[in-house]
Amino acid sequence: MTPPTATAPEPVTAPLIPPSTHRYADVIHRLEAGGSMLPDTPENLMQIIGIYKAYAVPMDFYWRDLLYIAEQVFLDPLPAFKYFISQEYLDLPNSYAGDQSKLRIWRGGEKAHPELLEFMANGEAGKMPKLLHHLWHDRINMEFAEACMEAMLWHQDMGGRFYDYLDSDAYRANADRAIKAYFRGNPLMLGLYRLFPEMFMEQVKKMSYYANLGLFWEVMAPVFFEMSDIYDEGGFSGVPAAMDFLVNGIFAVAGRPIYHHVYIKGECFEIIPKSEGFTWLYEAALPYVEAVFYRTAPFRGTKSYNAQAYQVPSDQADFHYGILYADVFPVGSAGIPPTLLMQDMLHFLPPYLVDLYKTHKRGEEDQLIQLGITFQRSMYNVTSAVIQALRDALLYPLDDTDPEHLMANRRFFEAQMDRFLRPEARLSQIQTQDYR
């Protein structure tokens, strides 16, 4: 029994560090409290989970085809059928989903998603021969995946050892063997290789990045499917919970090896062997976020590439054409043309998102734009998860009691927010629900 002289519960302790004076102070405080850059509202949660699911279905195709191109198509000089994935790769079991996986933390299956298979069979136009679907562009827009790959290929200084390894002697030796094996019996191509070795080397590097991106997305697809399932079961309490799920996912597969194995006439050539120790987190995920979310490159026609025009930054790190900065209109005004991805996602929207879009703006007419903006919100959430994961890995817990640790966290968050100070950033727009 509580004695009558007992004191009232202790008041909330005063914050250990003074509030931030950054322009995005409220976002920083939300991050320090364990939240996401995206505000925690039920509609935000619904939007991002729905679009994760719509994103994961084409992603299921992307990672398989990327690996198919990296491992099988390899140096085909005229790869007209590189999007015609082989059955073996379409049926390739996902290494991180399904009962055969070594890491069984997500409940989904290892096979290609049934909606994907149904779309590949019918498309929008109905049953047609595959070639007609391809020519009519009634298919998954693989060009988007290739554009992501090219962004990762072109940008440097994004952390990790991958980029530098591609210039190392070990890699060049492996690549040389693979090239010679691939073109055995083809004097024309071997002669070209003799004349222009760097050109072939560059193609092999490109294929290595195909593999890198494919292995990255192989993991992300089951994560997103699992998030959609949890949301359908009502298991997410809010946007921070969804973000935490992503953080845990990032850690869980951080150690996944990144490699590039090529199969030439049945023989496996390890261009980048697993023994090099490249990890999913450092060599795939972090460069991907940097290259695709932040940087990419301006879409042709929106900026002049003329150096004297000074429209494109001279420093690669200053590039700001990724989804976090994009103006989401399908006239190609973002770095990676989001149009292709948006059209892919349009085919797989869950019904609750379709209903949401019908009630806003122009309803069914401008679904593409509405879902593009939803996608932008969701990618801010993914970026928040990456930021929180980095903080967890390299800095201190959010409930740390040491003010110096908290200030170190604060400086880290502020440095991240500094990247959104430029006018093109959409961080302030996603704070309101009106941005559609």
Add this chain to the structure above:
Amino acid sequence: MANIIETAKGAGVFGTLLTAVEVAGLTGALESPGPFTVFAPVDDAFAALPPGTVQTLVDNVPQLARILKFHVLSGAYRREQLIEQPEWESLEGAPVAIRRAEPFEVKNATVVSADIVCDNGIVHVIDRVILPG
């Protein structure tokens, strides 16, 4: 005196670390003359990582080795020597930052017990797994 591996076995709080070192095939290296400076995370440090992290690493030896090598410096250094430099190059190649002298902090981990001298090096016990970057 015992070598690093024997010292760790004797302490009783390094079960996960020792298993990881065994799987990564680094036991022999850590029993060799060295000398080494080892930042050894306790079992609780590994348990604090989100589920699946350790298992993925254990399933992939080269990646695990990379993380483990990040906890080792070439040469045996005591705390007084370590705090003189802001950064030390690890065996993995990435630098290990010494963030504070009092309390003694290595990257984002606090050293709970410093300067445990062994035959082939010095062990500092840390409360978190440190990661490159």
Add this chain to the structure above:
Amino acid sequence: MGSSTLLLLLAAPLAGTLLLPLLPATVASVRVRGIAALFGALQLLVGLLCWQTPPADLQLSWLPKLGLRLDLGLDGLSLPLVLLTALITSLSILSAAADQSRPRLFFSLMLATNLGVVGGLLARNALLFVLAFELVLIPITLLVAVWGGEKRAGAAVRFLLYSAVSGLVLLAAVLAFAWFNPAGPLFAFEDLRQAQFSPTAQRWILALLLLSFGLKLPVFPLHGWQPFTYGQTPTPVVMLLAGSVSKLGAYGLLRFGVGFLPETWAAWSPWIAAAGSISAVYGALNAIAQNDIRRLMAFSSLGHMGLLVLGLSAATPLSLQGAVAQMLAHGIIVALLFACVGLIERKTGTTAIPELSGLMNPLRGLPFTMGMLLLAMMAAAGIPGLAGFPAELLVFEGSWTIFPRITLVSLIASGFTAVYAVRLFNRVGFGRLDNERAEWTSTCWSERAPAMALAVLVIAAGLWPTALTGWSETESTGLALRTQPFLSRSAAQPLSLAAAASPLIAVTLPSASELRTS
């Protein structure tokens, strides 16, 4: 067809003007709009009947002491303009917003304007013409003053001042006609045509006429009211103003200047042509510099009127046909231009070019409206296949033998129209649509319908130029002061081309010469 048909042409808008305010206040604005458009359509229908069966002239006595007679007549010159006015009145009424404020007063004032214009076109008596000319002034001033933009008060006052001066000067000119007529004060057109004025008298009268109609068209340097007023006037009114009221000035120049004072006109024509070409260049250059779409179109209109004046000044059969064609073509083109601008303003809330961009966006822009705007701008620039081309072609072909250098300057000005057309479309249509402001709904079919009708006419007139020229071939030949050297077989013979070409009119309307004898 009796001459009472001519009265019907006037009765329709008059009835509308008087009856619309009597409708009960509970009638929805959309209904009022529909009824008003019906009056315009009725006028158009009667006009088309007049085309099929030309009515005889009507001559009623009104105020004989003053010389004011209700003399009405239709010939090849006034018929197409009457049809144009009726059409543009109906379409501009339909372009008004569905929730137009104070609709009964608004639409009745528009029909009153129509009454004035059609009255002026039908008049065969100079005083009647002046009366109709003045009648146009008050409704438009009220329309601008009550329903105009932010600076409507200033615009209305300026328009009132300029138009009042124009009307007064016209009255002075007509009175001068009477004063200087050796045969006594006569006002009927046929009398004025036959009257012999002394050269000094002719110069005075022509000077007054040029001042009056130059203010109306307008022509540089008398254009001070136009950009301001066009910028502040509501869309339906500016469609009517630019599309048909300004043509009254051109019609007056043709009828009074070329028709009644041929010698002085021919003597002064170099200066008139120069004024026209300066107008064309000035209008085009200013249009390039504008930041507001309406003002841009006002200056564009100024430029096109300059070309019209050039055609009138050269006064060859071909150039006069070109001038009439330009009246018709420009009428529908400028109405279409302002209809599109009106839609843009209604949806986006602004006509400032710096604030608009990316309107062609198929998902959140106004792609249909921009398509029609593109068509209108191409027509204004004189792209072949659209209405502007045959008109400008005839003007230039007809004028260059008489005024080669001036015509060359006007050609260059015509080239400038492409500059501002592209500039406008580039800024407003292409580029990035600002998502923060793209809150508007798309246009619906009922909103697009008037503009679509005009667009169809623009294309039709471009592909079938006889629609622009066929009405007036005999009249323009009759009014021409000079021959076309390279076309005529001998200097004295009238243009044989006109006789050889099949006229649009199945039955030849009484030409000017025949009017003289009736």
